[in-house]
Amino acid sequence: MGIENQTNKIKGAQSVEYGNPPYILEYASICGKKEGQGPLKEEFDERSEDDMFGADTWEKAESALQEKTVRLLLQKSGYQNTDIRYMFAGDLLGQLIASTFGLLNFEIPFFGLYGACSTMGESLSLGSMTIAGGYADKVITLASSHFASAEKTFRFPLEYGNQRPYSATWTVTGCGAVVLGSGSSAENKKKAKAKIRGITTGKIVDFGVKDSMNMGACMAPAAADVIQKNLSDFGYTVDEYDKIITGDLGYIGQTILIDLLRAVDIDISEKHMDCGIEIFDSEKQDTHAGGSGCGCSATVLCGYILGKIQRGEWKKVLFVPTGAMLSPISFNEGQSVPGIAHAVIIENREVQ
Amino acid sequence: MGIENQTNKIKGAQSVEYGNPPYILEYASICGKKEGQGPLKEEFDERSEDDMFGADTWEKAESALQEKTVRLLLQKSGYQNTDIRYMFAGDLLGQLIASTFGLLNFEIPFFGLYGACSTMGESLSLGSMTIAGGYADKVITLASSHFASAEKTFRFPLEYGNQRPYSATWTVTGCGAVVLGSGSSAENKKKAKAKIRGITTGKIVDFGVKDSMNMGACMAPAAADVIQKNLSDFGYTVDEYDKIITGDLGYIGQTILIDLLRAVDIDISEKHMDCGIEIFDSEKQDTHAGGSGCGCSATVLCGYILGKIQRGEWKKVLFVPTGAMLSPISFNEGQSVPGIAHAVIIENREVQ
Numbered sequence: 001m002g003i004e005n006q007t008n009k010i011k012g013a014q015s016v017e018y019g020n021p022p023y024i025l026e027y028a029s030i031c032g033k034k035e036g037q038g039p040l041k042e043e044f045d046e047r048s049e050d051d052m053f054g055a056d057t058w059e060k061a062e063s064a065l066q067e068k069t070v071r072l073l074l075q076k077s078g079y080q081n082t083d084i085r086y087m088f089a090g091d092l093l094g095q096l097i098a099s100t101f102g103l104l105n106f107e108i109p110f111f112g113l114y115g116a117c118s119t120m121g122e123s124l125s126l127g128s129m130t131i132a133g134g135y136a137d138k139v140i141t142l143a144s145s146h147f148a149s150a151e152k153t154f155r156f157p158l159e160y161g162n163q164r165p166y167s168a169t170w171t172v173t174g175c176g177a178v179v180l181g182s183g184s185s186a187e188n189k190k191k192a193k194a195k196i197r198g199i200t201t202g203k204i205v206d207f208g209v210k211d212s213m214n215m216g217a218c219m220a221p222a223a224a225d226v227i228q229k230n231l232s233d234f235g236y237t238v239d240e241y242d243k244i245i246t247g248d249l250g251y252i253g254q255t256i257l258i259d260l261l262r263a264v265d266i267d268i269s270e271k272h273m274d275c276g277i278e279i280f281d282s283e284k285q286d287t288h289a290g291g292s293g294c295g296c297s298a299t300v301l302c303g304y305i306l307g308k309i310q311r312g313e314w315k316k317v318l319f320v321p322t323g324a325m326l327s328p329i330s331f332n333e334g335q336s337v338p339g340i341a342h343a344v345i346i347e348n349r350e351v352q
Numbered sequence: 353m354g355i356e357n358q359t360n361k362i363k364g365a366q367s368v369e370y371g372n373p374p375y376i377l378e379y380a381s382i383c384g385k386k387e388g389q390g391p392l393k394e395e396f397d398e399r400s401e402d403d404m405f406g407a408d409t410w411e412k413a414e415s416a417l418q419e420k421t422v423r424l425l426l427q428k429s430g431y432q433n434t435d436i437r438y439m440f441a442g443d444l445l446g447q448l449i450a451s452t453f454g455l456l457n458f459e460i461p462f463f464g465l466y467g468a469c470s471t472m473g474e475s476l477s478l479g480s481m482t483i484a485g486g487y488a489d490k491v492i493t494l495a496s497s498h499f500a501s502a503e504k505t506f507r508f509p510l511e512y513g514n515q516r517p518y519s520a521t522w523t524v525t526g527c528g529a530v531v532l533g534s535g536s537s538a539e540n541k542k543k544a545k546a547k548i549r550g551i552t553t554g555k556i557v558d559f560g561v562k563d564s565m566n567m568g569a570c571m572a573p574a575a576a577d578v579i580q581k582n583l584s585d586f587g588y589t590v591d592e593y594d595k596i597i598t599g600d601l602g603y604i605g606q607t608i609l610i611d612l613l614r615a616v617d618i619d620i621s622e623k624h625m626d627c628g629i630e631i632f633d634s635e636k637q638d639t640h641a642g643g644s645g646c647g648c649s650a651t652v653l654c655g656y657i658l659g660k661i662q663r664g665e666w667k668k669v670l671f672v673p674t675g676a677m678l679s680p681i682s683f684n685e686g687q688s689v690p691g692i693a694h695a696v697i698i699e700n701r702e703v704q
Contacts, residue, residue: 094446095679109553133485201461327447
């Protein structure tokens with residue numbers, strides 16, 4: 001099978017604009033119990049009452065969550081695993097075990113990604129490049145996190161019952177997944193729910209923050225950097241977007257992000273939304289600075305955000321999942337927590 | 353800048369053949385002390401006498417190794433960091449801290465990858481897709497591992513001095529990195545050392561092996577699967593290649609691989625080479641089944657293999673880094689160790 005002419009454009013230093021924007025053909029999200037009691041509860045496809053998802057360890061629970069979400073995605077879309085040429089996926093656990101065990105039964109060529117909580121941005125970026133480059137007609141991109149497996153990996157044993165400062169976030173139990181399809185296929189056009197106009201790939205940004213209980217401060221500089229680059233690479237003002245949506249900066253990170261961008265004369269305060277702030281009612285649910293984890297931006301995308309875009313309530317958003325490159329080892333060895341963020345321009349399917 | 357017509361071809365179920373094969377414009381490798389005493393010692397650009405690379409922890413040592421290797425690569429190639437549009441990198445440590453801290457000073461848009469010891473294959477695959485898709489003129493792809501940081505992550509504290517069974521491998525301290533460049537640029541053609549004809553992307557393959565001290569057995573089924581797919585997708589016989597080179601199967605994995613492929617009437621016994629077998633003198637250096645780690649295939653590629661290809665001693669090889677999706681957590685929870693392998697067709701620059 002030959003690959004047709006593509007009219008993609010390299011924009012500025014860090015961006016790509018697609019000539020035939022890849023379609024988001026379908027999306028699915030499953031969340032845990034606490035997320036299912038939050039303000040966005042009606043937006044997810046499924047709310048699990050069982051955070052173990054039928055498994056006997058937290059890690060297996062997260063794998064089961066991924067598998068369940070992809071099965072739901074295939075069911076909603078009407079595709080078989082054999083229709084999907086590549087999977088781009090990641091999670092927060094060491095050696096990506098949630099993805100490895102969650103996805104192996106689908107037998108789809110697999111690219112494992114680690115971008116901390118920016119993974120949904122990384123997977124959408126590489127997935128859409130693959131589609132728009134003509135390497136595949138359909139791919140799946142996804143990310144997940146699980147509160148208990150993440151606490152065990154990054155913080156304290158849950159049984160220890162440590163106090164959490166107000167700057168700390170609460171890792172979301174959830175998985176969001178999409179099917180991306182070629183933007184030059186008429187059949188795909190009929191099914192399209194949204195499209196990806198372009199991407200801006202982030203750099204690792206280190207402001208020297210060493211507080212593992214204040215991830216928002218670690219990630220805000222990376223988010224500010226990639227948003228600024230997106231606007232300059234595409235020649236946009238903030239008004240281009242209905243929303244500029246970060247992954248999991250939380251309340252503290254949001255303030256820092258807005259301040260950092262104001263310092264370079266960009267005011268996103270009227271347009272900014274953070275998935276971590278939206279997913280929980282911080283006061284009632286005791287989640288402090290907000291939700292976090294790659295599942296946070298992934299589930300909010302594959303529920304609330306894509307719903308709004310599909311219905312035309314938002315025409316164009318900049319989706320910016322944010323990651324903190326925290327490891328318990330580097331942290332305990334006294335190193336800082338660098339951040340990274342990847343920006344994806346998502347549009348309503350009718351936008352020209 | 354517009355992107356020109358590409359003539360890439362989707363081949364079979366899992367492969368891509370590039371119309372203008374991306375060039376390997378330069379390559380560099382740095383290894384540790386033990387690797388620098390092995391049979392391939394003359395093949396690496398630098399052999400460090402100091403496995404700490406001037407750092408005070410093993411993790412920082414691995415970061416320093418990555419940084420040093422990329423600096424050497426840029427120096428050898430004559431490029432600046434601003435000439436490189438993307439970096440595709442990974443390592444074996446939780447949350448990719450070797451790459452995060454090793455690469456952040458280059459300020460290059462970054463895609464973090466985890467494919468266990470298959471990472472060099474994953475990074476070459478995504479890097480070459482990015483180049484041949486017209487998204488970049490130059491990218492860097494790399495992978496590293498470090499004996500001490502890997503032992504700490506996956507096995508026992510070094511101080512414990514555990515006995516290692518003969519099926520165990522020895523994690524290579526080393527980093528290999530390449531600059532990939534567009535295959536349609538005349539300027540690149542002058543500098544080209546080799547080119548990438550195509551790729552075959554692997555699936556996660558789980559044969560249910562649960563022995564973390566026998567990684568070769570865990571990975572061999574994935575290697576067999578992707579080699580078989582490569583041959584059938586491209587319509588090749590084994591004779592197409594001068595060598596079929598796996599990453600770190602070691603002696604036991606090699607036997608299993610050859611047997612598995614014989615069962616489907618493919619005999620690679622005359623063509624097979626394993627980087628893990630080549631890098632150490634197992635008997636003299638007490639490395640048992642061979643070398644392993646993402647740095648094993650990466651350094652052997654960026655020393656021995658690309659040297660042979662550049663000099664025309666080999667015209668065409670299939671490079672198949674092999675990964676075991678082992679995590680100490682999943683392992684201790686009784687799960688198996690699935691494998692994955694990604695195949696990359698590398699040719700001499702003059703091959704048509």
